[in-house]
Amino acid sequence: xxxxxxxTCNDLRPAHAGQTVKLSxxxxxxRDHGGILFIDLRDHYGQTQIVVHPSRSFFELLARxxxxxxxxxxxxxxxxxxxxxxxxLPTGAIEVVADECVEQSLAEQTPLYLAGDEDIAEEVRLKYxxxxxxxxxxxxxxxxxxxxxxHLRQKMTxxxxxxxxxxxxxxxxxxxxxxxxxxxxxxxxxxxxxxxAPQLFKQLLMVAGFDRYFQIAxxxxxxDARADRSxxxxxxxxxxxxxxxxxxxxxxxxxxxxxxxxxxxxxAVDAPAWQRIPYHxxxxxxxxDKPDLRIPIEIRDVTDIFRGSGFNAFAGxxxxxxxxxxxxxxxxxxxxxxxxxxxxxxAKSLGSKGLAYLIWDGDQVKGPIQKFMKKEELEALxxxxxxxxxxxxxxxxxxxxxxxxxxxxxxxxxxRDLNLIEQGVFRFCWxxxxxMYELDPETNAVAFSHNPFSMPQGGMEALEKMPPLDIRxxxxxxVCNGVELSSGAIRNHRPEIMFKAFALAGYxxxxxxxxxxxxxxxxxxxxxxHGGIAPGVDRIVMLLAGAENIREVIAFPMNQKAQxxxxxxxxxxSEKQLRELHIQIRGQSKPAAPADAARAP
RNA sequence: GGGGACGUGGCGCAAUUGGUUAGCGCACCGGACUGUCGAUCCGGAAGUUGCGGGUUCGAACCCCGUCGUCCUCGCCA
Numbered sequence: 010x011x012x013x014x015x016x017t018c019n020d021l022r023p024a025h026a027g028q029t030v031k032l033s034x035x036x037x038x039x040r041d042h043g044g045i046l047f048i049d050l051r052d053h054y055g056q057t058q059i060v061v062h063p064s065r066s067f068f069e070l071l072a073r074x075x076x077x078x079x080x081x082x083x084x085x086x087x088x089x090x091x092x093x094x095x096x097x098l099p100t101g102a103i104e105v106v107a108d109e110c111v112e113q114s115l116a117e118q119t120p121l122y123l124a125g126d127e128d129i130a131e132e133v134r135l136k137y138x139x140x141x142x143x144x145x146x147x148x149x150x151x152x153x154x155x156x157x158x159x160h161l162r163q164k165m166t167x168x169x170x171x172x173x174x175x176x177x178x179x180x181x182x183x184x185x186x187x188x189x190x191x192x193x194x195x196x197x198x199x200x201x202x203x204x205x206a207p208q209l210f211k212q213l214l215m216v217a218g219f220d221r222y223f224q225i226a227x228x229x230x231x232x233d234a235r236a237d238r239s240x241x242x243x244x245x246x247x248x249x250x251x252x253x254x255x256x257x258x259x260x261x262x263x264x265x266x267x268x269x270x271x272x273x274x275x276x277a278v279d280a281p282a283w284q285r286i287p288y289h290x291x292x293x294x295x296x297x298d299k300p301d302l303r304i305p306i307e308i309r310d311v312t313d314i315f316r317g318s319g320f321n322a323f324a325g326x327x328x329x330x331x332x333x334x335x336x337x338x339x340x341x342x343x344x345x346x347x348x349x350x351x352x353x354x355x356a357k358s359l360g361s362k363g364l365a366y367l368i369w370d371g372d373q374v375k376g377p378i379q380k381f382m383k384k385e386e387l388e389a390l391x392x393x394x395x396x397x398x399x400x401x402x403x404x405x406x407x408x409x410x411x412x413x414x415x416x417x418x419x420x421x422x423x424x425r426d427l428n429l430i431e432q433g434v435f436r437f438c439w440x441x442x443x444x445m446y447e448l449d450p451e452t453n454a455v456a457f458s459h460n461p462f463s464m465p466q467g468g469m470e471a472l473e474k475m476p477p478l479d480i481r482x483x484x485x486x487x488v489c490n491g492v493e494l495s496s497g498a499i500r501n502h503r504p505e506i507m508f509k510a511f512a513l514a515g516y517x518x519x520x521x522x523x524x525x526x527x528x529x530x531x532x533x534x535x536x537x538x539h540g541g542i543a544p545g546v547d548r549i550v551m552l553l554a555g556a557e558n559i560r561e562v563i564a565f566p567m568n569q570k571a572q573x574x575x576x577x578x579x580x581x582x583s584e585k586q587l588r589e590l591h592i593q594i595r596g597q598s599k600p601a602a603p604a605d606a607a608r609a610p
Numbered sequence: 611g612g613g614g615a616c617g618u619g620g621c622g623c624a625a626u627u628g629g630u631u632a633g634c635g636c637a638c639c640g641g642a643c644u645g646u647c648g649a650u651c652c653g654g655a656a657g658u659u660g661c662g663g664g665u666u667c668g669a670a671c672c673c674c675g676u677c678g679u680c681c682u683c684g685c686c687a
Contacts (some may be wrong), residue, residue, distance in 0.1 A: 044644035058647070076637085093645055101647085120620060122637050124648065127622045132679055185687040205687085232686045358613080359683095460687050496687095557679095569680065 013113075019055025019326075023102050025086040032057055032105060033081040033113065035143065038124050041072055048107075050082065053148075054074060058095070058104040060087075067110040067468060075125060077116040085107040094261040112231025131461065131560070135574040138565055150562045154550045157273055158225055161246050162545070163248070165264050170223040170248060175210035177203060177227070183524045184461060187231035189241070203229035203242075206543060208462075209528055211249040215539040224249040225556060233569075237492060237548055239559050239572035245495070246549075249541030254481050255499055256539050259283075259439065266544065270435055270489075273553045283487075287442040296334070296417020297442050302489025303431035304424030307394075308416045309335045311404070315390045320381035322362070323406045334416040336403040337394035338423055342368045344401075355422060356405065359415045364406040369396045370590055378404075382566045407599075421491070437489050442466070445480040446513065450604040457514050459484055462528075463498035464540075465510060472509045487544065490551060504532050 013033040021030065034052035041047075046061040046068065059082050061071050074080070084106045085093075094231050095101030120137050121129050123144055134141040141147055162172065171549045181188045181202035188202035204210075215221045234240040246265070250258060261280035270278045291300050294307050312332040317321040323333055341348075349366065356364035367376040367390065374387045382390075390402060405415045424430050445465045447458035454476045463482040465471050471480050483499035505527070511521045522529060544607040550562040560566040566574050587593065 036651085038648070040646045040649045042643055042646065045646080046644095046668080047646050047649085049647070055644075060645085063644085088649075090645075093647085095647055116639060122621060125621080125636065127636075130617090130679070133621075135679095182687080208687090230686065235686090236681070238686075425644065457687065462687085491626065569660090570678095 016395070017054040018050055018052040018057045019099060021057055021086050021100050021103050021105070021533065023088060026088045028086050029084065029108075030086055030105060031081060031083045032059070032579070033079065036074065036076050036078050036116075039071075041078065046071055047083070050080070051143075057097075057100045058105050059084075059107050061107045061110075065107060065110070067107075070112070071110065074112070075116045075118055077119050077143075078112065078444055079114040079116075081111040081113055082107045120124060121520070131568070132574065135560075135566070135568055138575045139355060142564060147197065147561065150554045150556060151564050152552070153273060153554055154546075154562050157269060157550050157553065158468065158546065160269055160272060161265065163224065164268055165223045168221075168261060168264070171219060172219040173211075173214060173222055173224050174217075175204070175207040175226070179204050179210075182209075182369065184457075185230075189229045189231050189292055190249075192590040192592055194589050194591075205230050207247055211247060211541060212462075212502075212528060212539065213531055215249055215251045216534075216536045216583050218251075218537075220251045220537075221249075222541075226543070231571075234567075234571070236558050238550065239563055239566050240569065241567050243559075244542035247541070247543040249518070249539060251537040251539045252494070253499070253538070253540055255485065255540065258497060258499070258542055259485070262542055262544065266437070266487070266489075266494070266549070269549065270553065279437040281436060283437040283439055285439040285441045288440055288444065288481075291335075291440050292417075293412045294515070296413045296415070296420055298443075298486065299441075299488045299491055299493040300438070301415075301421065301424065301430070302436035302438055303434060303490055304420060304429055305431070306336060306338060306421060306423060307418045308413075309337065310346060311335045311390060311393060314386055314393070315349045315404075318382060318386055320365075320378050321406070326406050331406050332407065332409045332412050333404055333406045334412045335390065335394065336405075336416055336420055336423065337396060338401050338403070338427070339397075339429065340399040341371050341401050352403070352419070352422070356415065356419060359418055360411070360479065361405055361407065361415055364419070365406075367402050367404075369398055369400045369402075371398055376401075387461075435489055438486065440486040440488055441484075441545075442481040443484040443486075444478065445482040445510070446477045448478065460498050460505070461511065461514070464501045465506070469503075469506050469509060472506065472513060477478050477513045485542070487542070492548055492552060493545075494548055494552075495542050495544035497540065497541035499538070502532055502536040502538055504529055507532075555592040 011030070015031045016025075018032055018034045032050055034050040034056070037049040037051035037056055039046065039048055044063055046063075048059040048061065049056045050059050051243065061068055082105060085108070086103050087106050089102060089104055106118070115276065119140055121133055121140055123140065129141070142151065163367050166172070170209065172215065178191060181190065181200065182205060183508050188205065191201040191203065193199045193201060207224060207226050211222050211224070221236040224247045226243055228245055229242050232238070248261070250261070259282070263283060267278060267281055286294075286300070288298060291308060292300055294300070296308055310332060311334070312327055314452065315333045316327045318324050322332075327333065353364040365376075365378045367374050367379060367382075367387070369391065374382075374391075379387070390396065392534050396402060403419060405412050407415060444458050446455045448454070449456040459482065463484040466481045466483055467475065484496070485498065486496050487494045501510060508518050508521055511519070547562055551559050554562055556562055565575065567578075572578065
């Protein structure tokens, strides 16, 4: 018989009454009445009340033992008196009367109190992650993640995808984010890089004829953190398919994500097919390429109405190439003056010179810029967003990209501050038709705007005949509630189109050959048209868990500065290790720990 | 690298905005208690207010610097 338990802490019910059982777990809470002691014994599965009578030899030990100690109890399952049944607990109708007690591991006082619901500083939670993970909310989030990953695997396999592993030690990629580098011992001065994504490998698997690839793929990028972006590493449901169009990729992703979201959340989920919003339309209407469609505000372009108007601040800027974006909001005229003032301050903090607005009040239009506007101009503004009594229209004026971004930020802030965000729903959309190229704001040169390996829409003909900035790529994002869940593309599998695409961005054929020889070589021996996408697993689980922060769905996350406070990573290494790797630390920051670190080579 | 918020016993917070011995809840320690389920009651210990400097008769509070955490911008093909 197992020496630790016959049942888990969530197994026992009235039907077990009379049986002698053995339970092991952590002491979650104690209620000591002197003449009787109740212990809530907790394990992964649940909790069970243990009753200890003072006649027992271990009564004194248990009265003093610290919470979170691990113990094993043996005794009979007993029905509780009706008045003492705890309907809140699945095991609340019974209790186990302790006849024997074995201490497995006594705990010191824990640095966080696990039975409470108080907020705890992240630093403490991260340092004692193994304790924080015992708490119900985080424990459940990690379990949810486990079930989601299992579901993704099952679903992908059912759809005919094969799971692969790809190298973790690979080579640095010339484009994209900063790499994590691993020095080579055997090759002085050379480095491996951790993959930012298995992008090239999955394309090579398509060239190898595997047809449908997927992987729950670890990705490593040395970029700074955000609330929805853990530093260092994250996971993607990486997939790639041969002989597909964009529509085929969309169908798979809609199937997988819809089934995942409906399986693991009670919230309403947009049923496929999800709406497709061209990139330019998203930037215009929502001021973002990851719009939160739960916010019922649509931005308008009103440049033409302000062009030549009496409001010189805008009219002058428009003459110099600026645009005006209007953000109409319903029924907020009664907001206090401070609301508007704060919003103006917010706009200034975004880099705007101010934030103009007009208030539709009865049959009048009021507000700081009203006096500059002609009656017909006000009527045109009212018409473009069907302004009615009580509505307010905010205006930003700047260069097109900046104006869109500011308007989008203000749209989001209004949505949050005014509680306009639709609750209880996952709103999905595709952002499609990303531009292939954009102007580098510093050099004013044509540069790739996203993935240089995407197939340009129209292929070679588009590259040869269209103005580069008008060319769109077969590139797409899935967005859910304002969170970018994934990016993907139909790939460019034709070397001659690739050379041309890179040429427009200023790369010679030799550049491309030098940087991407592996992929190019593969494409010279028969490559299938292919495409794919890679939904972010952490973000999917974050949405499903309703978590505000991605660390809430990662068992062992790093902090914002990419440190693991529990393990102490990153850490200094010994001089011996550095020598083996042919590494010498530059500048002031010498490795701290080993005594021999100071000895110069 | 820039901006913002925060930093007070183990944990979460407060301190009438510069004024008595820095207070409260939880956890902890001691005592009481035979039916609780965030037990209750009584008592106790625990603080260089992140650190360093400055202003002041007097600083948790104001100023300068510094460190740390989080949010954000840059960055994330």
